Amino acid sequence: MPELPEVETVKKGLADFVVNKTIKSVKFSGKKLRFPYSRKFGKKILNKTILNIDRRAKYLLFYLSENYVIIAHLGMSGTFKIVKGRDIKKYKISKHDHMILYFDDGLLIYNDIRRFGYILLTANCPDKHHLLSPLGPEPLGNEFNAEALAETFKGRKRSLKNTLLDQKIISGLGNIYVCEALFRSKILPTKFTNELVRKNGMAKKKLYDLVESINEVIREAIFFGGSSLKDFHHADGKLGYFQNKFKVYGRENESCLQPGCKAKIKRIKQSNRSTFYCPKCQK
């Protein structure tokens, strides 16, 4: 589910409350997430203090005292929730609450209906963890730019849609924001990567447009608190707003929102996942 803007939103929602809190107790549902918890997970984090929360791509990183780091991925349906004040006593654990951290004055709960997410414990530099080390650049970072992408794209014949979903090439994008970015840059999702690169290996203008659109859509989505579909909400239960800004995602057979365009948004399958685009605006 959650793509970079949603994970960023979760991070911001958690930071104020959980940073500097000490974990006094831990409870697990006992159900297996995508990866089972390491043995002694609960014991190891007991009495550790959360020093900071960060995000890398779609991962949340909880930096604890004594160099422990919790790596959390929300998969498709994972959410974090905070319970505090008088709500603590009346909180009823739901069957999809898989991990609960108890602080003196609150709870941090990981809930995940589909259990595609996972929570791991590592030490020191999480960037070196085998799940994080292959990740490509952040879309809002300096290393993500048209010339660097051209280097990766040249000579490779793979659809742009699938390539942009590949976390090794650029990290943090998912199905929604790839569709939206391609619409904004007026590029067909079925176009091949090498079509955006000149013979001399330099980026074509369209590739600059694409980079710009990715940047823009991610910034805007973060600004609006991400997109709330189905089960996604902020740590405080509030909803994001960006779903109201979708131009193509989830709009099959609806009219293109580009002024003057009368085309209907199409849905196709690429690698068995839905792609939405305007057949007239995107070339």
Added chain:
DNA sequence: ATCCCCACCTGGCCGC
């Protein structure tokens, strides 16, 4: 090396 496909899950919705 590169790319595609499956599997992992629950639940909501639609048509019969």
Added chain:
DNA sequence: TGCGGCCAGGTGGGGA
């Protein structure tokens, strides 16, 4: 109301 089928924001791992 029930059942089958399809859909969903992701991705590691195995096979082509």
